[in-house]
Amino acid sequence: MNDSQDQKLSTGYDNLSPDIVQATLPFLSPGDIRHLSHTNKYFHKLLNFDSSETLWHVLYNKAFGTPYGNDEPFVAKGSGELKTCSESIMIQRYPDQNWHDRYKIRAEEAKLYTWGCFKHARLGYTATSNENLKEANMNSLGGRVKFGVNTPTAVPWNPKDEQHADNDNDDDAIIQISSGGFSFQILTKSGKLYSTGSTFTGGHRGPGPIAGEHDFDPLKAAIRELEESFHHTHQGTGGQINTTGAIGISPPSLGPHQNLYEPLEEMEAKTTETVPGNEHIRRMFARNCFEMFTSETLSFNVDQEKLNSIKFIAVVSGRSHFLAMDEERDLYSWDSPDSEFGVKLRFDGLPSKNTNPIVKIGCGWDLNCAFIYKIGLVVWNTRKALQKGQLSSAVDYKIIPNTGDVTGPGKVVDFACFQGDCIIYITNEGEKIWRYYRGVVHDLELPLEGQLSKLSSCISSLVLFTDQSCYTLKVNDGNVDIEDLTKILLDDPDDRIISLSSGDYHTVALTCKGVLYSWGLESQLCGCLGLGSPHNVINDHNIGRWESLRNMRVVKPQKIKLDNNYTCVAVCAGGWQTGALIIKE
Structure with a gap:
């Protein structure tokens, strides 16, 4: 590009306020930003990776802002x-x-x-x-x-x-x-998701399939077929175990110490990825990464490239479950003690994520909530059990009415999830809280200093942040106890609480x-x-x-x-x- 061409491209651009340019940068990938920086001298100076304050502030926010989970408001x-x-x-x-x-x-x-x-x-x-x-x-x-x-x-x-x-x-x-x-969930910049310890459920059910129903598990089906085949062969033919067909593994010889489960153990070893030097932090994968869940015939092959194909951008945790969102704005749920692999969720009856993407996710004690663009707050306690051959599970959701605004005083700013069927949220108005409980929405004004800006919760504790102070109160069975409203005070008058967890x-x-x-x-x-x-x-x-x-x-x-x-x-x-x-x- 010569100087005259660059001058033409610069016309109009170099009069743009950096604030306007910066407002568009969060929607661009680092590659897109690099391309934009090569457009003309103005953008090259504004977006120079070596010296631009504007660029590095945006990159910091993109990497560490965590805007899609309930750490931060909208x-x-x-x-x-x-x-x-x-x-x-x-x-x-x-x-x-x-x-x-x-x-x-x-x-x-x-x-x-x-x-x-x-x-x-x-x-x-x-x-x-x-x-x-x-x-x-x-x-x-x-x-x-x-x-x-x-x-x-x-x-x-x-x-x-x-x-x-x-x-x-x-x-x-x-x-x-x-x-x-019972555990911590950890998300890295590369999109890898980890969980600590031996169990994230503690043996409890989360907001997964309803009681008595279970996702189809090809591993359990393979074990049953191996054991039945072994029993039949050992009793009838005395020769070989017929494990061809659905399972798709070669029949092993029936020696005195034959390990029938060797293919399963090999696959498990390939998919058990822990932090080097620490076996107590393991990487979590979605079902969709494995051929055994996606192919018609059971395969124990593990494609390492496919394992890394899903990159997560947010994770939130409930009592015995957690929810993660990937860069394609798809949701995956770990919500059952039956499986270690995340289940992809779908919202049947709602518009495509291409026009109505998921903006933010949250977990409560035993429920999940997602804010979907122009749809509003979507809440669920259960989903359909996966049948054989299914790659995603339909969510049994409800939409909280009048929460779909994307501008104006009614736009949802933040929400907090509780136990049962209770969601509390605030809007741009900033003057009161809204409580959704068992299909009914009520608003409630509280004696607070400043405008509401952020919420957090755990079980029955609600934390309210204003632009001046921080408060806590109790929420039991959907009932907000106004008498319990307490302002949190610190010994240091020059410091203030900006994040809180319980x-x-x-x-x-x-x-x-x-x-x-x-x-x-x-x-x-x-x-x-x-x-x-x-x-x-x-x-x-x-x-x-x-x-x-x-x-x-x-x-x-x-x-x-x-x-x-x-x-x-x-x-x-x-x-x-x-x-x-x-x-x-």
Whole structure:
């Protein structure tokens, strides 16, 4: 392109405000942005990967903004600079750094820390598997049995290929963490999804098939056929096991130590991907990645390229289930103890995702909710069981009326999911909350300071964020207890809570300075508050009290202190455990 051509292309473009250009950048891929930067001198300067503040701010937001899950509302309140919790914290903690440097710090230095109950290795490690864990940071009654971790502890996490460890590659950076009742879910920038521990369900059913129904499982069908074939052959022919046909594996010889399940075990080994050096964090896959679920005849082949074909952009967790959305705006549900593979969901009767994409997803105790563009809030507790040959499951959904506005005062800004059939949401109006319960919608005004901007929830706790303060109240069986409305106050008057998450009985909060606070009940010495040993909390610091032999309560928010200065950029809590992404200084 010569100068005259470039000058023609620049005409009109270089008069555009950077704000207008920046508003379109979140909808472009990094490749598209590079192409745009080569269009003319104006865009090349504005979108230069080496020097553009505008570009790196957008790239930071695209990578770490987590706009599709319930970590952030649909639209951010406040100034244009403070768009998300993570951005707010990075600006506050690194005011002299540019956005390129903030991006690198967030991608390379934010590490996963967990604390709380050890059961099922839900923390991503056990009492003996984590070299970062100190004896003083584990709660016990003086014996060998350890109940939990009482201090934020780094999780062994090194998913990078050791052969390429020196490469400047941030694809394995953790962009989102969420927590259910029995595990953590972890999402990386490359779109890989992980879960901690041995179970995410705890043996409980989530919002999957109705009681008594089960998804068709080709593995169980193959096992039955293998066993029946073995029994028939052993009793009748005494020669070979006929496993040809539907199963599609070669008949093994019937030796005295023949392992009938060898093909299944080989396939399981190929699909069991854990973080290198940590067997307690495993990668989660969707059913659609495997030939055994997609082909008419059962195949145990595993295509590694197909395993990586689905890239997730958001994950949210309920008590015993979790939900993930991929870059194509398709949803996958892990909602049953019967299967470890996510089920693709479909919404029969609704317009195509090409015209009405899913914008945001959320999980409650035993339900899911999605906001679909121009449709509104869509809620479900169950889905159809998958039959043989089916690749997606139809959702038994309901649409909350009058929630489909995309502009104006009625546009939904945020929503929170509870137990049973209860959703609470707020709109651009910002003056009241709306409660959906068993098909009926009511509005409710509350005595709050400022305009409502964000919600979060767990079981029966609702957290309300305004542009000035943070409040909690109780929601039981769809009933909002106004008398329970409580304003959360911190000891530091110059700091404020911008993110909050709750487990069964405890709460953890993140402030704009990147500091963690926790309070509530620490059950059975599980350590979920992260404030240290109960002896120190109660006897030395006088900030807690015993409620029974193993239960400790801390009433007011208390700052979590670590051995080094730190900046926390994300937090989650669930069950009897807590997690955070922390930058150590």
